[in-house]
Amino acid sequence: PTRGRLRENLFNLLVYLQTHPVRLAKNAVSSTDRQALVACLLPPVLPALSPEAELDFLLHLGRRTELLTVAHGRLRPNRNPVRGWLQAGTAAQMWMLQNAWRADPTWNDLWHVPELQPQNTGWENSPLRARAAILDFLERLNAPPNSWLAIDGFLNTIKQANPDFQRPNGDYQSWYIKNAAGEMLMGFEHWDAVEGGLIRYLIGVILPLLDVVELGKSDSGAVPDLFQITAAGQQFLARTPPDAAESQSAVRLRVDDKFQVRVPAQASLYDRFxxxxxxxxxxxxDRQAVYRITRASLNRALKNGVTAEQILAFLTRVTNNQIPLRVVERLRAWGGRFSSAKIEQATLLRLKNQQMVDELQRHPAVGPLLGEVVGPTTIILPAKTAHRVRQLLREMGYLE
Structure with a gap:
């Protein structure tokens, strides 16, 4: 159930951040914006991963890959990297995300294990060291394709072969880590809770999100206790990049006369964006995403500088020119009427004769502040300049 989840959720965040302002305060997203971003994610499927924790991983990975950037205090998609990622094939998209995590020293997996509470007392661990060791063990399993492996068995393999895989010099006394009950986990006797907890976190959360492993259950209704390495995971572990010639075949979108747009699951993320x-x-x-063109959604695009003709050109391309005539006519009509009228507050300046109108229009201080002349002796004063014009007219003796 996790295959493609990371890619889809990251896409959803990019779309939301493109169309909604999300500002950072002290490099953090507000609780209100976090709720909105969590609502963009697919329904949770991993027992060990909360939606909030998944959002943290996505935002971190997005910024690490430079798909997300901060401009003028706003978190938003980074235009050129996003375009390149969206236009890439699915395998290349995942390869980028997988390797960004593999090489990232700033995401400390141990500190994100839900059952552990590391204490910031000055000790340090190397996420790269632990990550590389666990991935190396996975690669050396040489498991046949589609074979299921016991998670507990994998833990025991590492415990027997290299229990100190993340501890320099086998130091089990200087790392201050508590469990959820607040009990200190110091000493080798807590290996299963600390090292085992880290391994379970990678096997049960991070690697399924990255499409490196799939999870399974030995008993119906139980928590996942089995895993298998995916084909993409085998490539990732062997550091074999996807075929550079991979290309996405053209997948047509369908538009109906109710303004619904049906997007097959295999369609380009760039087209969906x-x-x-x-x-x-x-x-x-599982097979498609459905969008609807509304007056409000079209106005949002028009307000951002997209024209109705550009929208129709896009729909013509992605549907192979299969757009209902009703949709074409309505989009052109909506686009033609957009911003063709506006309502604003203004003040009317009435003068005694045409000569006074001409004098004020020529005045170097007053003239630039005046609005449209709507009658022989009447001028509109824009709301933003009315107060200043009133002051000047008093100084010039036009007003009491």
Whole structure:
């Protein structure tokens, strides 16, 4: 159930951050914005991963890969890296994310294990050292394709072969780590809780998200206790990049006369990202995502500088020119009416004669502040300049 989850959720965050302002305070997202971002994610499927923890990993990975950036205090997609990632094939997209995590010293896996509470007392661990050791053990398993392995068996293999895989000099006394009950976990007797907890976190959370392993159950209803290495995982562990010639075949979108746009699951993320600029997400199934073009979603795109003709050109391309005539006509009509009228507050300046109108229009201080002349002796004063014009007219003797 986790295959493709990371890619889909990261895409959802990119879309939301493209269309909604999310500002950072002290490099952190507000609780209100966090709730909105969590709502963008697919329903949770991993027992050991809360939606909030998944969001933290996604935001960290997004910034680490430079898909997300901070500009003027706002968290938003980084245009060129995002375009390149969206246009890449699925395997290349995942390869980028997998290797960003593999080489990232700033995401400390041990400090994200849900059952552990590391204490910041000055001791340090190396996430790269532990990560590399566990991945090396996985690669050396040489498991046949589609074979299921016991998670407990994998833990025992590491415990017997290299129990100190993350502890320089086998030091089990200087790391201050508590369990959820607040009990200190110092000494080798707590290996299963600390080292075992880290291994379970990688096997049960991080690696399934990265499509390196899949989880399974030996008993119906039990928590996952089995795993198998995916084909993509075998490539990742062997450091074999995907075929550079991989390309996404053209997958057509379908638009109906109710303004629904159906996007097959195999469609390009780049096309979906462009669609999301002027359409609202409606629903998702395993086979497709459904968007709906509404007046509000179209106005949002028009306000951001996208034209109705650009939208129609995009839909023509992704549907192979299969757009209902009703949709074409309505989009053009909506686009033509956008911003063709506006309502604003203003003040009317009435003068005694045309000569006074001409004098004020020529005045170097007053003239630039005046609005449109709407009658022989009437001028509109914009709301933002009315107060200043009133002051000047008093100084010039036009007003009492």
């Amino acid at each position: 462009q669609l999301a600029r002027f359409a609202e997400f409606d629903q998702r199934t």
